[in-house]
Amino acid sequence: MAAELWEDRQVRFDIPISAMQLRPGEKIIDRLEAIEDTKGNNGDRGRLVVSNLRIIWHCIAMPRVNLSIGYSTIINITTKTAQSKSRGGGASAMFVLTRFNNTRFEFIFTNLIPGSPRLFTSIIAVHRAYETSKLYRDLKLRGALIQNKNLNILPLEQVYDKVAGVWNLSSDQGNLGTFFITNVRVVWHANLNEGFNVSIPYLQMKSVKVRDSKFGQALVIETSASSGAYVLGFRLDPSEKLQETAKQIVSLNKIYGNCPIFGIEFELEELVEDPDQLTIAPTQDDIEIETVEGQGDVMAAYFADGSKRTDGEPVYSPELGLAIEKLKEGFTIKGLWEVIEQ
Known part of the structure; x- marks a missing residue:
């Protein structure tokens, strides 16, 4: 990484x-x-x-x-x-x-x-x-990522694979969905609800491994501390498909690390x-x-x-009806909201 x-x-x-x-x-x-x-x-x-x-x-x-x-x-x-x-x-x-x-x-x-x-x-x-x-660099949960079962592709993005039959293990019963694996990120969305999704840039992946879980073997993606330190689990059947998908993500993550695409x-x-x-x-x-x-x-x-x-010390502001930091001498609430043209 x-x-x-x-x-x-x-x-x-x-x-x-x-x-x-x-x-x-x-x-x-x-x-x-x-x-x-x-x-x-x-x-x-x-x-x-x-x-x-x-x-x-x-x-x-x-x-x-x-x-x-x-x-x-x-x-x-x-x-x-x-x-x-x-x-x-x-x-x-x-x-x-x-x-x-x-x-x-x-x-x-x-x-x-x-x-x-x-x-x-x-x-x-x-x-x-x-x-x-920001989608090139930041993890995004439940965003406008999918439209009509297709990924909204970013300008510098290329889709390398679309993997069906991917279970998200974030809940007890799991949610069946689809992976989009690209040159900058991995996107998963639920088949029954396109708004239930996650976009994981390679930039934010701390590790990608296959581990045992209560659902059997699972693909586990751990994200960086700056993106919330999420541990995201996905299950794919059969086992060969799971191993192949994990290997592909690890490989693309390594390629990305050598020449990142930040999107700017x-x-x-x-x-x-x-x-x-x-x-x-x-x-x-x-x-x-x-x-x-x-x-x-x-x-x-x-x-x-x-x-x-x-x-500074918190004080009650009658004008705003809430507690605020005590203003410096000579400053007023009204004055702080005024824009002075130079």
């Missing part, structure tokens, strides 16, 4: 150079020079790399100062004016609000080249493509002619810096709610 995917699901600060390199299946879509991390490293010239899984920013002078922002953590992206030391005053900047480990982080990126909109268009478009392709497809209208420009330049990793103790200091600059890490 491939290493568990973290690049699109985490926010990391000052990661090792090795973690900045692309994992299998990760592709660079755009690379922008002269980008400033205005909130955390104001005044430092940096490079921003847009991949199909995350945003990577690093300081040109010191690549160890860097950020990795997974698309799954992004709450919203807006454009406002920020004060940049490099630009010498106010400049149009991209504000990225994220949430990771129950903490909100805000990042501000400013393009040091005036009049260039690519910073905003690339990231917003790729993030939208990520949000609309996006091409720039103006492609960079030199492919070397769409790579992360190798950097000599000759200095070991211990960042564990100081990690809080690094993160503090990006806290979206000041420097607090825990929720």
Whole structure:
């Protein structure tokens, strides 16, 4: 099984150079020079790399100062004016609000080249493509997966096999259904109810084995912790069919692990002619810096709610009729709902 995917699901600060390199299946879509991390490293010239899984920013002078922002953590992206030391005053900047480990982080990126909109268009478009392709990466229960007994095929998906007579062992009596085995996932649906189904991407499979159960031998698919750590059992008769199906899923899972398909497809209208420009330049990793103790200091600059890490004291709000976190001095419920145009 491939290493568990973290690049699109985490926010990391000052990661090792090795973690900045692309994992299998990760592709660079755009690379922008002269980008400033205005909130955390104001005044430092940096490079921003847009991949199909995350945003990577690093300081040109010191690549160890860097950020990795997974698309799954992004709450919203807006454009406002920020004060940049490099630009010498106010400049149009991209504000990225994220949430990771129950903490909100805000990042501000400013393009040091005036009049260039690519910073905003690339990231917003790729993030939208990520949000609309979750079935490639996430386990889905009872979704709109089947129509008229046929699988709703994803754009990059190929169906390799359709296996009838598959019992789902999630209930005492079992449910008879059908497998669709593709190049990116395994989908099962009940024959009598198409809405009773499950889509299991290879990306989320922790193990695939044949085990004994109270129903006899069964195909057992265990999913990753990030997808809920499900243990899904299926029975197929005869035994030869069970073994053959299990072998096929294991084989396709291995092939997928060598070259994952994440489903995020996006091409720039103006492609960079030199492919070397769409790579992360190798950097000599000759200095070991211990960042564990100081990690809080690094993160503090990006806290979206000041420097607090825990929720504040709960108080009753007569306006909302429920308990809320105590507001900071000078803030009102009405004010928090207002949108101020910049």
